[in-house]
Amino acid sequence: MERLISLFVESVFVGNILLAYFLGMCSYLSVSKNLKTSLGLGIAVTFVMTITTPANWLLYHYLLAPGALAWAGLPEMDLSFLKLVLFIATVAGIVQVLEMVIDRYSQGLYNALGVFLPLITVNCAILGAALFMVERRYTFAETVVYGFGSGLGWLLAIVAMATVMQKLRYADVPEGLQGFGIRMIVTGLMAMSFMLFSGITL
């Protein structure tokens, strides 16, 4: 249990998927102008990540990992090179299904998240989390915690950025730095402050 809690804290703060591993920058940069949309996208990412990362864990460990096909009588099979294709297909598929389910059962949630769901398929944070969980050999429970924690960390970063950008509108930024440059510097400062959490170990 302690291990899981410390993994959660790490994936939200110290190992923040956006600020420490630079994943999900594209949608982060294009959306973080507006607080409301950032919050919507952040929630959608957290939601999808919590579902797809464990789903990918199951697929990887029962289909692709070396020796995973032993139950089918093929103990020597190693299909792990297919993980990229399988992961991206799973993410795209789950996002599609989720969109239909939400549309059918919860109109309110669909109105809030619907626009963001298609964008998520190409969010590298989602695929990145799946690849990291393979590389770091997480167990299933750890993967669930990691998926949720990373999503939450991403949400935190994009919402914080959106609020900073609103204040920054009144700042006098040097001409060459306007737009992309200043946002990168703000992100850098934010990454620095997130790194301060690295003292916390449970």
Add this chain to the structure above:
Amino acid sequence: MRKLSKSFSYKAISEALWQSNPVSKQILGICSSLAVTVQLKTALVMGLALTFVTAFSNLTISLLRNQIPRNVRIIAEVAIIAVLVIIADEFLRAFMYDISKQLSVFVGLIITNCIVMGRAEAFAMGNPPWRSFVDGAANGIGYASILGGVAFFRELLGAGKLFGFQVVPKGFYAAGYENMGLMLLAPGAFIAIALFVWLEHTLLKDK
């Protein structure tokens, strides 16, 4: 004979390097450009891998552009890109194992790199194969140029090395010079790329 500077390839490359550089102007593919620029060597390998993938995915998609039905084109493009990324990944794993360990998941993440998708969608779907190939390669080179530039400063300032060789003389350290540890960490990447883009904007404006 046509002048070199008038040819399509020349224009495509110079445009991707300067006026519409995919990273600094169109803000695409930022994810990986930050993560792999701690060392010049990994940055260049990553740049080459991406150039390979964009060039050949553009070529393949352009060859198939009349066969791919419009409403499933995204899936088809992703499938083609994924196959090329797997080839690049396996190649690195076989011949440059150390570098592929350092690049870790970022080679795999070329699939979701917006440059590759963007060029496939915006250019390869509507242009003949050779032009698409050049366009893809040019954008890959534009990306690699930013990666190389950022990695140059990060490795030089952060570790005092270039390509793993010590370039800051020992005497400097004796005189009190210290490596800038910040450059090697994540925040350093953000700030380095911001300053690099600033420099580029200022230089371009003077022309």
